[in-house]
Amino acid sequence: MKKIENHTNKDEWFSRNDSFQKKLDKIHAKDLGLDVPQDYFSTSKNDILETIHAEKKSKGIPKIYNKFIWLAAAGIALIMALSIFKPYAPSGSDLQEETEIVSISAEQLIEEDMLIASLFVDESQLDSYVDQYIVEESIIDEYIEVYFFDDILNDTLLF
Amino acid sequence: MTSESDFIKRLLDQKQREKAFKTLLDLYQKRLYWHIRKIVITHENADDVLQNTFLRIYKSLANFKQESYLNTWMYRIAFHESIRFLALNKKKTFDSLHDINNHYLNTLVTDPFFDGDEIQLKLHNILATLPEKDRQIFQMKYYDDLQFNEIADVLNINVNTIKTSYYRAAKIIKKNIQEVELFNETGV
Numbered sequence: 001m002k003k004i005e006n007h008t009n010k011d012e013w014f015s016r017n018d019s020f021q022k023k024l025d026k027i028h029a030k031d032l033g034l035d036v037p038q039d040y041f042s043t044s045k046n047d048i049l050e051t052i053h054a055e056k057k058s059k060g061i062p063k064i065y066n067k068f069i070w071l072a073a074a075g076i077a078l079i080m081a082l083s084i085f086k087p088y089a090p091s092g093s094d095l096q097e098e099t100e101i102v103s104i105s106a107e108q109l110i111e112e113d114m115l116i117a118s119l120f121v122d123e124s125q126l127d128s129y130v131d132q133y134i135v136e137e138s139i140i141d142e143y144i145e146v147y148f149f150d151d152i153l154n155d156t157l158l159f
Numbered sequence: 160m161t162s163e164s165d166f167i168k169r170l171l172d173q174k175q176r177e178k179a180f181k182t183l184l185d186l187y188q189k190r191l192y193w194h195i196r197k198i199v200i201t202h203e204n205a206d207d208v209l210q211n212t213f214l215r216i217y218k219s220l221a222n223f224k225q226e227s228y229l230n231t232w233m234y235r236i237a238f239h240e241s242i243r244f245l246a247l248n249k250k251k252t253f254d255s256l257h258d259i260n261n262h263y264l265n266t267l268v269t270d271p272f273f274d275g276d277e278i279q280l281k282l283h284n285i286l287a288t289l290p291e292k293d294r295q296i297f298q299m300k301y302y303d304d305l306q307f308n309e310i311a312d313v314l315n316i317n318v319n320t321i322k323t324s325y326y327r328a329a330k331i332i333k334k335n336i337q338e339v340e341l342f343n344e345t346g347v
Binding site: 037 | 180181184185186188189190192193196197202206209210213214217218272273274275276279280282283302304
């Protein structure tokens with residue numbers, strides 16, 4: 001098994017990253033018997049770039065979504081304004097129904113594609129966003145509790 | 160030589176992002192692949208998760224405020240994507256939570272890109288017996304070359320807990336490897 005050296009400076013780490021990368025295949029093959037198909041990394045790089053390119057092509061969608069969200073928000077504001085000034089004095093049930101329709105469509109637009117919504121997530125909130133996304137797909141709560149966080153309080157400090 | 164901070168500036172600049180992202184792939188693709196591979200085990204799964212990871216990284220770049228280091232930020236995304244994959248896979252495949260560890264070796268040996276000999280299989284056996292958290296931390300430190308504070312940042316766990324887990328895992332692995340070596344030498 002290999003001896004790993006420590007690094008302290010992030011720029012230093014950045015510059016030596018490339019040489020470390022070259023050793024990775026050997027380390028994993030030698031210690032763990034893990035291989036990759038020939039030319040995998042060049043093929044995978046192209047696949048990733050193509051996927052991103054395809055995503056960018058359809059990038060119009062978030063803008064449209066964004067526009068819809070703004071329109072929905074404007075609609076809600078308009079309805080609220082109308083409810084205050086009541087120029088046409090609609091019945092209470094009509095107004096409630098209309099508000100619900102506008103609100104639901106805005107929520108649906110956000111929830112329909114979580115990945116698109118992730119574009120609007122700030123980096124500092126990325127963790128909680130991803131966690132929330134995972135939680136919605138269940139299981140993970142239990143997984144994290146059992147495997148990662150269950151004995152934090154019980155751990156003793158070595159150093 | 161480009162520093163990380165200069166590189167991040169290029170990544171955040173809309174005009175330079177495309178080219179910088181290709182460099183990012185060159186620099187981190189293998190590291191993240193091997194990080195993911197050790198969590199999801201098979202090459203096929205790692206390939207899927209790697210794609211999702213870089214897609215998420217690309218989409219999230221605009222929100223990267225350099226509050227954490229670039230590498231730990233990306234490892235965190237890769238880790239989350241891997242766990243999400245396992246969670247979804249578990250949902251489809253397993254009935255109980257304990258099946259994940261039992262499944263580790265079975266999944267490994269069915270992977271066409273596992274070519275381990277008896278000793279390597281024994282090391283996997285030892286790793287499979289570790290608590291999941293200890294195993295992940297050991298692998299991130301030993302094989303992914305992350306520092307304790309970086310692992311703490313990725314997993315959002317106290318750095319002393321990380322150290323405790325790492326040394327506990329290292330001790331178990333060392334002891335078991337010595338037993339395997341002794342067995343090979345003496346046959347008992």
